[in-house]
Amino acid sequence: MDFAIPSHLVDTLAAVDRLLAERIIPAEAAVLEQGFVKAAPLLGDLRAAVQAAGLWGPQIPKDAGGMGLGLVDHALISERIGRSPLGHYAFGCQAPDAGNLEVLHKWGTPEQKARWMAPLARGEIRSCFSMTEPENAGSNPTLLSCTATLDGDHWVVDGHKWFTTGADGAAFAIVMAVTNPEATPHARASMIIVPTDTPGFELVRNIPIMGDAGGGWASHGEIRYHGCRVPKANLLGPQGAGFLIAQERLGPGRIHHCMRWIGICERTFQLMCQRAVSREIAPDKTLASRQIIQAWIAEARAEIDAARLMTLSAAWTIESQGFQAARDQVSLIKFYVADVMMRLIDRAIQVHGALGVTSDTLLAHYYVHERGARIYDGPDEVHKMVVAKRLLAQYGKGGA
Numbered sequence: 001m002d003f004a005i006p007s008h009l010v011d012t013l014a015a016v017d018r019l020l021a022e023r024i025i026p027a028e029a030a031v032l033e034q035g036f037v038k039a040a041p042l043l044g045d046l047r048a049a050v051q052a053a054g055l056w057g058p059q060i061p062k063d064a065g066g067m068g069l070g071l072v073d074h075a076l077i078s079e080r081i082g083r084s085p086l087g088h089y090a091f092g093c094q095a096p097d098a099g100n101l102e103v104l105h106k107w108g109t110p111e112q113k114a115r116w117m118a119p120l121a122r123g124e125i126r127s128c129f130s131m132t133e134p135e136n137a138g139s140n141p142t143l144l145s146c147t148a149t150l151d152g153d154h155w156v157v158d159g160h161k162w163f164t165t166g167a168d169g170a171a172f173a174i175v176m177a178v179t180n181p182e183a184t185p186h187a188r189a190s191m192i193i194v195p196t197d198t199p200g201f202e203l204v205r206n207i208p209i210m211g212d213a214g215g216g217w218a219s220h221g222e223i224r225y226h227g228c229r230v231p232k233a234n235l236l237g238p239q240g241a242g243f244l245i246a247q248e249r250l251g252p253g254r255i256h257h258c259m260r261w262i263g264i265c266e267r268t269f270q271l272m273c274q275r276a277v278s279r280e281i282a283p284d285k286t287l288a289s290r291q292i293i294q295a296w297i298a299e300a301r302a303e304i305d306a307a308r309l310m311t312l313s314a315a316w317t318i319e320s321q322g323f324q325a326a327r328d329q330v331s332l333i334k335f336y337v338a339d340v341m342m343r344l345i346d347r348a349i350q351v352h353g354a355l356g357v358t359s360d361t362l363l364a365h366y367y368v369h370e371r372g373a374r375i376y377d378g379p380d381e382v383h384k385m386v387v388a389k390r391l392l393a394q395y396g397k398g399g400a
């Protein structure tokens with residue numbers, strides 16, 4: 001087993017590190033203070049620098065203008081750019097556009113690819129994914145009630161969604177809607193492309209996340225679809241295949257999230273260590289001299305390394321054997337890495353004392369905006385239950 005960085009990636013990763021250090025990290029304070037809408041010109045400059053360096057869209061297929069990297073290679077880039085809250089956006093691999101692009105690439109018609117995927121891949125437009133509904137438990141999406149009915153040559157979409165990330169300013173939404181109400185639960189829904197300028201598309205609000213409603217890509221929209229009429233040709237993939245496609249999208253998506261979270265862990269770890277060695281708590285004694293802090297540092301290092309290896313191993317299994325072979329690994333990393341990240345952020349805040357709860361470091365931003373990690377793409381409890389059931393099934397039927 002070889003744990004070395006693949007030789008074909010060494011120069012690429014060095015170039016990524018340089019861009020992060022020279023351009024992206026120095027822009028963080030301005031972007032986070034101004035917000036993603038006001039800071040659009042600065043973000044545009046960062047994206048241009050990434051494109052000029054040939055590092056745009058690590059996961060975007062080559063035929064769509066990206067680097068066309070496999071999952072393990074992308075994961076290695078993702079952990080690096082995840083060290084900045086601007087990283088994934090600057091490199092053109094931010095959720096939910098990355099997943100939407102993947103779906104369009106695999107399932108889109110030539111017309112859908114030309115109209116939606118190509119400009120998305122170039123970073124000219126953004127998109128969103130609209131599945132979760134306030135009235136129904138998102139952890140069981142077969143309960144969804146948004147409908148799309150055929151009326152002549154059009155689908156008419158009616159529904160109420162929320163937590164549609166990045167809806168503010170997006171050019172189109174991929175909407176999960178019930179098209180086949182009589183079918184079995186997993187065959188009832190389809191994906192439909194709804195341009196956000198369709199009459200009846202209402203962005204009700206950007207939902208405040210612990211007080212911060214954000215804006216642009218960095219926001220989560222509540223949306224009402226009031227009889228949105230879109231051409232029949234906006235069906236994405238086969239009718240009734242919504243859940244199948246969503247499932248395919250989630251596997252690699254969870255690897256992307258986990259590696260981004262590892263990046264956040266590394267940044268948080270760095271902040272925690274820097275504070276520990278610099279904060280004097282007695283004459284000639286810093287926090288780093290205290291055993292409880294030393295234990296936190298050592299535990300954090302072990303947990304980050306474990307989380308990273310588990311995630312890379314899951315990525316490798318998906319790449320070499322397919323998603324089915326990796327489904328337990330993917331569930332394990334989804335709750336484990338999110339938990340490692342949140343505990344680490346909390347401890348780093350503790351080490352910083354009052355400074356930790358201010359916006360003078362990145363920690364408060366992470367605390368607010370990464371808490372959702374334990375909820376989206378399957379809450380912790382659901383992943384634990386799914387894995388445990390499969391493990392217990394090997395010992396008998398008592399766990400069913």
Ligand SMILES: Cc1cc2nc3c(=O)[nH]c(=O)nc-3n(C[C@H](O)[C@H](O)[C@H](O)COP(=O)(O)OP(=O)(O)OC[C@H]3O[C@@H](n4cnc5c(N)ncnc54)[C@H](O)[C@@H]3O)c2cc1C
Binds near residue numbers: 131137220376378
């Ligand atoms: C930051 C963020 C971004 C998001 N982005 C998007 C997006 O872009 N598009 C989109 O469509 N949705 C998005 N979501 C929504 C997300 O997919 C849902 O929040 C998630 O599926 C959980 O659904 P819910 O919130 O309705 O919780 P519920 O289904 O109501 O569950 C509530 C809690 O109950 C517990 N629970 C649920 N099921 C079980 C079970 N079987 N056993 C034990 N306990 C259980 C869990 O603790 C869970 O957190 C986002 C959410 C967040 C927080």
